[in-house]
Amino acid sequence: MRIYGLFYITTIIPMHETDNETDLSVYFSVLTTFNSINMEEGGFLKQCCIYLIPLMFCHIAEYKRLTVLSLSLRMQSVGLALEELLVTAQKQGCLTVGIYESAKLLNVDPDSVVLCVLAADDENDVALQIHFTLLQSFCCDSGITILRVSGFQRLQRLLGAVDANRNQEEHRDLHCMLVTNPQAEHCRLQEVGTYCQESRRLDQWVPELVLQER
Structure with missing residues (x-):
């Protein structure tokens, strides 16, 4: 399960364009955190986080893309x-x-x-x-x-x-x-x-x- 979560963080998230150093810093922090999690001790909450956090970053990336588009039209x-x-x-x-x-x-x-x-x-x-x-x-x-x-x-x-x-x-x-x-x-x-x-x-x-x- 931990490997699957790391796959999402290291593969799926970077597929969304980002040139923000803050985003990269957050990605690295999340990656480090998940690398230290023992899933056998974490229970259901930790398993949910593995799925929800990558989705959160995906929504953030989409929001930024739409914001840039809106500013361009403006x-x-x-x-x-x-x-x-x-x-x-x-x-x-x-x-x-x-x-x-x-x-x-x-x-x-x-x-x-x-x-x-x-x-x-x-x-x-x-x-x-x-x-x-x-x-x-x-x-x-x-x-x-x-x-x-x-x-x-x-x-x-x-x-x-x-x-x-x-x-x-x-x-x-x-x-x-x-x-x-x-x-x-x-x-x-x-x-x-x-x-x-x-x-x-x-x-x-x-x-x-x-x-x-x-």
Whole structure:
């Protein structure tokens, strides 16, 4: 019976994907415990544990898989909401693009800004990160929702930044975007804002989002 239980722990459980060091530590602890059990002295309870503990780990692995899937779908939904929000804001003239243009608006009328989007794929751009740090600090002090986004090429295509008549320097404008009161997309704005609030509750002070290529 003990050998059968060990087969479940060492063979069945590892079949479920895990990259969590805590899971591996728990597996090892259970394996050590069962290796020291004398089934002749343990009775019915120990026999039940041999069957129930592997099932418990199987359910944990499945729960984690579903959680990851749920988070992925949530990110896709928020990404779509952000894209629609930015496109609508651009059409309504409620979108300010460019680091310096954004800094000017924040200095003159910060109360009109409802969302600050910082976009970059290259985290090693020191100058850009300094600008981001200053903008983040100002927005935090002013109570403005901040969202950091990766997927810069997606933004360029989405907002029409890639154009034969525009030079590469103009493309850098999309590194910072301010949304100011887009009346038609309040639902999208609320969805993005809720995502940012939830992220902050999870100690992610500056929420992040990856825009998917389509």
